[in-house]
Each structure stands twice: as C-alpha cells, then as structure tokens.
Amino acid sequence: MLYYCTYDTSIGALSLISNGTALTNIIFGGDISGSSAHRGEDDIISTAYRQISEYLRGERRTFTIAAAPEGTNFQLSVWRALQAVPYGERRTYGDIARAVGLPGGARAVGGANHRNPLPIIIPCHRVVASNGIGGYGGGVDIKRALLTIESSAQNQEPTNNI
Numbered sequence: 824m825l826y827y828c829t830y831d832t833s834i835g836a837l838s839l840i841s842n843g844t845a846l847t848n849i850i851f852g853g854d855i856s857g858s859s860a861h862r863g864e865d866d867i868i869s870t871a872y873r874q875i876s877e878y879l880r881g882e883r884r885t886f887t888i889a890a891a892p893e894g895t896n897f898q899l900s901v902w903r904a905l906q907a908v909p910y911g912e913r914r915t916y917g918d919i920a921r922a923v924g925l926p927g928g929a930r931a932v933g934g935a936n937h938r939n940p941l942p943i944i945i946p947c948h949r950v951v952a953s954n955g956i957g958g959y960g961g962g963v964d965i966k967r968a969l970l971t972i973e974s975s976a977q978n979q980e981p982t983n984n985i
Contacts, residue, residue, distance in 0.1 A: 825860035828868050829853040833879050834965050841867040845891035848940045849875075851961035875943055881976035884910040892940045897923070901935035908949045911973040915953045933958070943969065 825847065829838040836853030839846060840860050846867055848858075864872075870888055877883035892902055904922045908914050914922075916929035916936075925931060936947040937960055948969040951957050959966035 825858065826863040826865050826868060827855055827858065827860040828862065828864040828872070829855075830872055832876065834961070834968050837875070839868045839871050839875075841865050841871075842891060843867065845889040846871045846941060846944065847891050847893070849942055849944065851942070851965065871944075878943065879972060881972055884976070886944050888944065890941055890944055892945065894935070894938060894940070897925075897931070898935040898938055901932055902939060902941075902945045902947075905936070905939070905945050905947055905950065908946060910946075911976070913949050913951050913970070916950055916957065917953060919950055929953075936960075949973075 825840055825842055827838050827840045829836055835851065838848075838850040838853045838855045840848040840850070840855070840858065843865060844867065849871075867889060871886075874883055874886050874888055878886070892899070894902065900923045901919060904919050907922070916932045919932045920926060920928035923932070932950070936950055937958070939945050939947045939960065942948065942960055948959060948966045956963060956966060
C-alpha cells in the first residue's frame with residue numbers, strides 16, 4: 824500500500840509518497856491526482872520530510888532515507904550518476920550522458936531527469952544545460968532556489984552532514 828503526505832515548504836508544496844519501506848515519489852505542487860496512495864504519514868515519510876527540511880535550511884548535504892525509484896534501466900543509470908554529483912557542484916546533461924556511456928545522449932539524459940520520481944533526493948537540479956540553467960520538473964525558479972541553497976551552504980560549515 825502507498826501512503827502520502829503533503830507539506831508546505833520554503834519551495835512550495837511537496838507530496839511525499841512511501842510504499843511503507845521506502846520513499847517512492849516526491850511531487851512538486853502537492854498534486855497526487857492519479858496516484859493510488861492513501862493519505863497518511865508513516866516513518867519513511869516523516870523521516871524524508873525531516874531530511875528535506877534540513878536540506879532546505881542548508882543543514883544537510885546527503886540523504887539517508889530508503890528510496891525506491893522505478894524506471895527503465897537507462898533511467899536508473901542516469902539517476903545513479905546524478906547521485907554521484909557532489910553537493911554544491913553542477914554537471915551538464917552532456918557530462919551525465921558521458922558518465923552513463925552514452926556520449927551525445929544529452930537529450931536522453933534530460934528525458935530521464937524529467938522522469939526522476941525523487942527530485943531533491945536524486946539531485947537532478949545539479950544538472951544544467953551547457954548554455955544555461957536548463958529545465959526542471961518543479962520549475963526553473965525552484966531549480967535556482969535549490970542551487971542557491973547549495974551554493975550558500977558550501978560557504979558555511981554544515982551543522983548536520985548525516
């Protein structure tokens with residue numbers, strides 16, 4: 824059974840969805856229409872919300888929540904490559920394409936980023952276009968906000984780097 828809870832955050836409403844053992848989705852704007860999830864907060868959701876809140880305050884650089892993203896083998900390989908991008912750093916779509924063994928596959932990487940079910944946890948916001956910021960599922964303003972949080976926190980000693 825899937826559970827969800829929607830929270831107001833500094834970047835807007837986020838709905839967190841759990842299968843009871845791992846976080847499966849983070850949805851910007853809180854619209855979970857079409858989901859079979861039932862409203863309710865379990866331990867996975869409450870832990871994820873706490874960690875995301877710490878991240879948004881610049882107090883957390885890594886996540887330890889159990890995550891279960893579902894996608895194609897290619898999408899999963901892209902999402903693993905995204906998780907290897909260090910906090911506060913950026914990569915281009917081309918960089919990620921080369922990292923997953925698909926030189927020239929920047930558009931395919933963009934498509935995988937767009938389908939990332941766990942934005943923030945799987946940091947697709949750290950991937951930018953070679954000629955600018957690029958798109959983002961939560962909107963470019965949220966992408967800029969997340970990059971700003973990481974840039975600002977890079978210049979401070981972390982208070983919680985769990």
